[in-house]
Amino acid sequence: MKSHFIVGLFLAISVFTPSCSGGKVLLFPVDGSHWVNMKVLIEELHSRGHSITVIRPSSSWYITENSPLYTSITIADEFSESDDFFEEYLFKVIEIERGDASGLSFLKIQVDLFSMLSKAHDMSCKMVSVILEDKMLVKRLQDERYDLVLTDPALAGGVILTHYLKLPLVLNVRWITSGEGHFALAPSPLSYVPLPGSGHTDKMAFTQRVKNVLFQSFTFFQDRFVVGPHYDALIDKYFDYKTDIVSLLQAADIWLMRTDFVFEFPRPTMPNVVYMGGFQCKPSKPLPADLEEFVQSSGDHGFIIMSLGTLVRSIPADMANDIASAFASLPQKVIWRHLGDRPSTVGNNTLIVEWMPQNDLLGHSKIKAFVAHGGTNGVQEAIYHGVPILGVPLFFDQFDNLIRIQERGAGKILKLSEFSRHTFRQALQELLGNTSYRTNMQKLSSLHRDQPMRPLDSAVFWIEYVMRNKGATHLRSEFYKMPWYSYHSVDVLLVLFTVVAVFVFCTVAIIRFGNGILTEHRWLK
CATH class of the missing domain: 3.40.50.2000 (Glycogen Phosphorylase B;)
Known part of the structure; x- marks a missing residue:
């Protein structure tokens, strides 16, 4: 049976x-x-x-x-x-x-x-x-x-x-x-x-x-x-x-x-x-032993990660030094994917790497914030894991991605035109100190996961x-096969306008013709 x-x-x-x-x-x-x-x-x-x-x-x-x-x-x-x-x-x-x-x-x-x-x-x-x-x-x-x-x-x-x-x-x-x-x-x-x-x-x-x-x-x-x-x-x-x-x-x-x-x-x-x-998002896996030891050493302060994406190999030296200096002033540990020359202002709390398991770090219990350029992949992974973003948009769609996160209260944007050591540190401190950013991002995470498949x-x-x-x-x-004037109904509007115009013209002509006959009739009398 x-x-x-x-x-x-x-x-x-x-x-x-x-x-x-x-x-x-x-x-x-x-x-x-x-x-x-x-x-x-x-x-x-x-x-x-x-x-x-x-x-x-x-x-x-x-x-x-x-x-x-x-x-x-x-x-x-x-x-x-x-x-x-x-x-x-x-x-x-x-x-x-x-x-x-x-x-x-x-x-x-x-x-x-x-x-x-x-x-x-x-x-x-x-x-x-x-x-x-x-x-x-x-x-x-x-x-x-x-x-x-x-x-x-x-x-x-x-x-x-x-x-x-x-x-x-x-x-x-x-x-x-x-x-x-x-x-x-x-x-x-x-x-x-x-x-x-x-x-x-x-x-x-x-x-x-x-x-x-x-x-x-x-x-x-x-x-x-x-x-x-x-x-x-x-x-x-x-x-x-x-x-x-x-x-x-x-x-x-x-x-x-x-x-x-x-x-x-x-x-x-x-x-x-x-x-x-x-x-592309998935549950995090355990970190390599050296990274796990580093993030555990952060204690209750937790850690921050920073990545500017796969296309960005380096940034101007003065900008890199401003970032490193701001990180050095924080109590959190920092893991920063940076391929350029090592900044002279790097603090003891900052680990610079050429590659990092971003998804696994974002899913770690001690993660506090993600400093990102705003690429679609990174933003979606941050939503999935509920990690607030400090966005530094560089080009293409990055600002548009980050404006959607900022509008929902799950992150903050720092424009390049406003960037300095002071503003970067200030934005980080606000993101870390205001719990509403994390709460709102975790709400987005919950909504994202609530799907039938x-x-x-x-x-x-x-x-x-x-x-x-x-x-x-x-x-x-099949709209793409239509000429532009059909798609926007320009031809229909022109025909309707012509019909109305002809009707009005005929009505006016008839009225004038009728008035002319009446006038002539009265004159003959």
Whole structure:
């Protein structure tokens, strides 16, 4: 009887649980911190029996050629160590922000940003061109009969390749070629949906809404004149129909969005958007013995960690000395990931490391605060573990991420333009001394964990859903195929206006004609 029950239970589970036998995934990632969270998806897909092929550039920082998780295809690219434009851009931003906060400085930063973005997208397009020119490689990719392409559209080479191969497309996304993904996909009323870079929340006064509208012009300029031309050239060369990169993005089957509404401000969305904010987060593991000994030596004061992310190798020496000096004045122990020259003002309470197990440290019982640049991965891990943040935003989306944390009372922002030894120490002391920051962050942590299923499980479900159903076109709006005047109902409004105008004109004409006849009739009398 027991054996029959177990067999019956197994059959029931097999019938009612969606399954997907080992599929074939072609993956076109973006390097750096974006690869860190893409690798989480790879590990989960591999554990479920899927076969993964990763296309990587030969100059990749983090994407290794040999891995037990995937097979790689390495593409020669033109990147060299002298092209370290991220660090160059960072130093320019710090110099401008700390020296000149005028409108001219803002324009300088924008020009440098546009230049850097143009170079990055140009490199991505050249890599795709190398692939498409290699007929043997293209045939190999076609013969493999992949179930889908999974790509990060911050650099959209993978989007171009997907449409060329005519495969279903899943995006691991928050950022696309010209801004935040929602703005290309879902209705985004500028009255309460802040644009990236505006520094606003969803509660905007009139002047802030004016600024929000003006910021849209920067996004339009970036898409039309900075980024778009690189992809337009590829499309014109390799596609037999007219389109653009934004339309190709909008045609994706599923958008795996690396955010959720614990973190994000409420806004309209679409049915093919799957929210997986914090999907990379996991319970902490025990620390290495040396780190555990160091944090335990902090006693009741606890410890602080600081990291400015994977892209930042160093910061100006005077800024590093100010940070080290402020840390030295605190009773807490400090673990600081810093790859530059050792500051001369480092105190005995500070341990400088080249790498640290950030997730495990954030989950430690003695952690008191996280000093961070505001990257999505670090912010989500801080939410998961309930650790308040002192944010020092440097570039890209970091200020926008941190403004969402500050608005909810779970952290504090220290702008580069306000940064000094004194202000940094003061901000740290406020974060550590005011318990409301920790309480509010722990509330966010509780909300984040209160879900019907893990974000990672949800993400993988929808990837497998696309495999099982050969796409998800029924969830995708076809609005991107409409001309702009139809999308905004300009043609409808013009027709209605014409009808009303003709009606008014005819009515006036009839009245005047009638009055003329009456006048003539009276004159004849």
